[in-house]
Amino acid sequence: MVANREQIARAAIRRLNADPVASMAEIAESAGVSRATLHRHFASREELMTELGRESVGSWRRVLDDAGIDEAAALGTPEALNAALDSLCHHWIRDVEEYGFALTETAAYGQDDLLVAVEEQHARENAFYAAAQKAGVLRADMPEVWIGHLAFGLLVGLREALRRGDIAVRDAERLLRESFLRGCAA
């Protein structure tokens, strides 16, 4: 049994995705490791949760970075904003599978610096949506903060659909983008 700290963290995320209140013993079992070993890598449950939250927020930040939303918002051209939107949907997919647990787990956000980081990403996203509205890429008759919640909700629904096997992974990106931008009316 390799007992890499990172591998344990990944297993913990998988487990907590399926069962958000899993005990340390259950997490250890999912990681194929004893409870003692789990505690050797993460001294406490809080330490584990904080690390998962940190990675999760980092992953979120990376999505926004990779999609280039700041640059697109600064440019303000419809082409750049549309490209960033597409890219956003693309990168969200990998995020929802890896760190989707953070979508509904606010328990990990006990640390102040984490809260700050979360607010930072929110602000980035909102600025991007506002720029897209101003450029006529997104509808201006919705608060930009609602668009953020809309995206969040879509990702929760997407994660659930994937978890239950109701949709195929290869369809996820298209369904997300189409639902997000165009809705489901014919």
Add this chain to the structure above:
Amino acid sequence: MVANREQIARAAIRRLNADPVASMAEIAESAGVSRATLHRHFASREELMTELGRESVGSWRRVLDDAGIDEAAALGTPEALNAALDSLCHHWIRDVEEYGFALTETAAYGQDDLLVAVEEQHARENAFYAAAQKAGVLRADMPEVWIGHLAFGLLVGLREALRRGDIAVRDAERLLRESFLRGCAA
């Protein structure tokens, strides 16, 4: 202190919306009642959860009833289906505020009859979406089961937006319907 069973249940829902893992003591406190009194009304945590789940599913069923989705699906005309869709969005709003906790709480679904009831409502919804697709009211290039998850995710996002005070209650229905049917692209 009035200690109506129903009032306690409502307070419990509010509390569990804010903190899904609240203890019985915390729930009792939120209801303005002692732990002993809480246990007088609900012998066990499981009994409380089951009742909340039951009411939640009942409320969901009522939404589908009030929106008349079965009749609309049976008729199959675009007019009836569109009207039912609008009605659905309208009734979802009151649901998300009252029983939204069930959206992300599957813990209450331990009882077999509850699971059966949940599956029943899912089947009704899916049949309705399929009929709407067939009639050209909803896009046919999405699995009807995805549309159900999409609606679920939107309600989760809506609940979160309301909880954080990011959108006004009076805007909720419009934002939900517009996002659901048309998306947020300009």
Add this chain to the structure above:
DNA sequence: ATCGTTTGAGACAGTCTTGTTTCAAAACGA
């Protein structure tokens, strides 16, 4: 084969939660 490290199993105390019980005080209705 040997030495040093890592691991798993188990025991342990401390804490929290649950559900029950008791008893006195408060609220209530006649």
Add this chain to the structure above:
DNA sequence: TCGTTTTGAAACAAGACTGTCTCAAACGAT
């Protein structure tokens, strides 16, 4: 006012989870 009912506070046992510790077995490199 009096008697009944409801309530809150407290104590309690039982169980679960956490975090720590010990020790023997497994492992890996030399």
